[in-house]
Amino acid sequence: MNRLLSYLNETFAVCDAEVRKLIRDPTELLSRAIQPVLWLAVFGQVFSQVRGIPTGNLRYLDFMAPGILAQSILFSAIFYGIAIIWERDLGIVHKLLVTPAHRSALIMGKAFAAGLRGLVQAAVVYLVAIALHVEIRWELMPILTVAAGVFVGSCIFSTFSLVIACIVKTRERFMGIGQVLTMPLFFASNAIYPLELMPGWLKVIAVCNPLTYLVDALRSGMIVGGTSVYALTTSFAVMLSVFTVLLLLAARLYPGLAR
Amino acid sequence: MPDASEPFAIATHQLRKCFDHFVALEGLSLQVPHACIFGLLGPNGAGKSTAIKMLTTLLDPTSGSATVAGFDIARQPVEVRRHIGYVPQMLSADGALTAIENLNLSARLQGLRGAERRARVKEALAFAGLEATASKLVRAYSGGMIRRLEIAQATLHNPQVLFLDEPTIGLDPIARRTVWERLEHLREKGTTILITTHDMEEADTLCDELAILHQGRLAVVGKPESLKAQVGENASLDDVFVHFSGVGLEQGGDYRGTRDSRDAIQRLG
Ligand SMILES: Nc1ncnc2c1ncn2[C@@H]1O[C@H](COP(=O)(O)OP(=O)(O)O)[C@@H](O)[C@H]1O
Ligand SMILES: [Mg+2]
Numbered sequence: 001m002n003r004l005l006s007y008l009n010e011t012f013a014v015c016d017a018e019v020r021k022l023i024r025d026p027t028e029l030l031s032r033a034i035q036p037v038l039w040l041a042v043f044g045q046v047f048s049q050v051r052g053i054p055t056g057n058l059r060y061l062d063f064m065a066p067g068i069l070a071q072s073i074l075f076s077a078i079f080y081g082i083a084i085i086w087e088r089d090l091g092i093v094h095k096l097l098v099t100p101a102h103r104s105a106l107i108m109g110k111a112f113a114a115g116l117r118g119l120v121q122a123a124v125v126y127l128v129a130i131a132l133h134v135e136i137r138w139e140l141m142p143i144l145t146v147a148a149g150v151f152v153g154s155c156i157f158s159t160f161s162l163v164i165a166c167i168v169k170t171r172e173r174f175m176g177i178g179q180v181l182t183m184p185l186f187f188a189s190n191a192i193y194p195l196e197l198m199p200g201w202l203k204v205i206a207v208c209n210p211l212t213y214l215v216d217a218l219r220s221g222m223i224v225g226g227t228s229v230y231a232l233t234t235s236f237a238v239m240l241s242v243f244t245v246l247l248l249l250a251a252r253l254y255p256g257l258a259r
Numbered sequence: 260m261p262d263a264s265e266p267f268a269i270a271t272h273q274l275r276k277c278f279d280h281f282v283a284l285e286g287l288s289l290q291v292p293h294a295c296i297f298g299l300l301g302p303n304g305a306g307k308s309t310a311i312k313m314l315t316t317l318l319d320p321t322s323g324s325a326t327v328a329g330f331d332i333a334r335q336p337v338e339v340r341r342h343i344g345y346v347p348q349m350l351s352a353d354g355a356l357t358a359i360e361n362l363n364l365s366a367r368l369q370g371l372r373g374a375e376r377r378a379r380v381k382e383a384l385a386f387a388g389l390e391a392t393a394s395k396l397v398r399a400y401s402g403g404m405i406r407r408l409e410i411a412q413a414t415l416h417n418p419q420v421l422f423l424d425e426p427t428i429g430l431d432p433i434a435r436r437t438v439w440e441r442l443e444h445l446r447e448k449g450t451t452i453l454i455t456t457h458d459m460e461e462a463d464t465l466c467d468e469l470a471i472l473h474q475g476r477l478a479v480v481g482k483p484e485s486l487k488a489q490v491g492e493n494a495s496l497d498d499v500f501v502h503f504s505g506v507g508l509e510q511g512g513d514y515r516g517t518r519d520s521r522d523a524i525q526r527l528g
Contacts, residue, residue, distance in 0.1 A: 009370070009372060010367065010368055013363070013364050013367030013368055014364070014368075016364075017356060017360060020360060021353075021355045021356065024396075025355070087353075089349075090349050090351065091347030091349030091351035092350075092351055092353055094317060094347040094349070094351060095365070095409075095413075097317055098316065098340055098343065099340060099365065100341045100368075100369070100370065101369075106368075255317070258318070259312075259318055
């Protein structure tokens with residue numbers, strides 16, 4: 001009980017500090033919001049007209065809105081590791097690591113802060129979607145589902161980013177790898193086309209991609225008439241398992257940053 | 260505060276660290292008594308930071324052993340962390356946070372909660388002389404203010420042993436003196452302090468005992484007075500250094516070490 005309490009206390013400490021930094025520097029949050037606007041307003045509008053991708057009764061714009069929400073979560077969380085490399089180049093990582101705090105609590109605090117940031121981003125994507133007359137579901141449960149998905153998704157991709165940062169250790173290498181990883185993650189998912197449309201090999205990759213489960217859960221939660229391929233419990237079980245594995249991995253690798 | 264059952268605050272036995280095939284620290288055996296300021300001297304690249312990182316559990320020794328505050332660094336790392344404070348060579352205060360936020364973060368990670376935490380943070384601000392600027396972003400602080408904040412952060416939980424890696428590098432003489440005063444104050448309260456430095460004046464005025472490291476090897480240990488006496492009448496610590504290591508301080512070091520300390524100077528402004 002006492003251990004759990006100190007674990008939560010440590011997680012809160014890191015999360016609190018991270019959130020304060022985010023609030024102070026909203027430029028990054030805003031600049032990251034531009035991308036989903038472009039995707040929805042340009043790509044989404046055009047493909048809705050063309051009807052190039054069959055999405056059943058759903059308008060293509062409505063179909064892709066949850067995908068673009070997930071994408072915006074992925075693209076901003078995936079660069080979270082840069083901050084860790086920065087903290088390493090200063091002595092901040094060293095300072096945190098000489099405290100008795102649990103290593104995984106330090107990571108969890110950062111992941112939760114990324115989760116909160118994801119929620120703000122989701123609000124921006126909702127605003128854009130409303131402006132483009134996407135049919136949003138406004139009932140409580142669907143909205144909570146979307147919020148939970150966005151939060152866990154942000155935790156997953158920010159922690160994944162942290163793992164990469166712990167491995168590559170320098171900003172240059174990180175930027176390179178970050179660019180290389182995000183596009184495949186995005187395109188090998190159901191974000192902008194349904195799973196059924198994919199060739200077999202791509203489908204295999206998509207089914208192993210956590211982004212797919214996030215998009216799938218968001219699709220029924222965000223959009224009127226949207227349907228999920230997997231049960232929500234399946235999607236959340238997969239996402240929470242992935243997060244747990246990444247958390248443990250990051251907690252193991254994190255101390256290596258101080259060497 | 261010192262634990263009477265442990266004769267030394269820090270004791271190392273044949274502590275050794277290799278990076279691949281490069282030996283950064285060769286069989287260091289040292290005993291640091293309680294409530295003293297112990298100086299680890301040496302030019303850039305001598306292995307000072309490597310030694311500190313092992314004693315603060317950041318780096319695993321290649322071989323050898325050490326206890327800090329009575330706890331084994333390899334087998335009881337969490338206990339060691341509970342009883343030490345550490346101010347890294349680099350800038351460790353977060354510039355995007357205020358002094359209070361920096362202190363709160365450290366206090367919470369040290370396990371301080373509620374009223375105790377608030378009281379300790381308040382004391383720490385007073386100790387660092389930063390009450391007036393407590394709510395300003397640390398980014399706007401001078402090098403001396405940042406160092407004082409870092410020392411306050413590292414001592415929130417009243418650690419038995421405090422490690423500081425080049426605490427006054429890049430500071431002007433006045434800021435340097437205020438840092439010394441803080442450290443002397445902590446020693447009076449019973450804290451054992453280990454600092455690394457390549458500044459002879461700092462070693463001479465501040466340290467009760469010195470160890471000179473050169474190229475990863477311990478050249479000599481002793482009190483400043485007795486070291487000087489061993490070298491000759493009117494010998495300075497510079498003479499002591501040259502005598503025991505065979506090199507002047509200015510000649511030591513390598514590119515990496517020089518770059519690191521330059522970086523620190525730049526950041527601390
Ligand atoms: N992580 C590392 N990998 C490889 N070599 C290292 C590493 N850290 C330190 N060294 C080397 O070990 C030697 C001692 O370094 P260090 O302990 O930082 O010296 P000091 O603090 O006395 O200037 C230097 O030659 C340095 O280049
Ligand atoms: Mg050093």
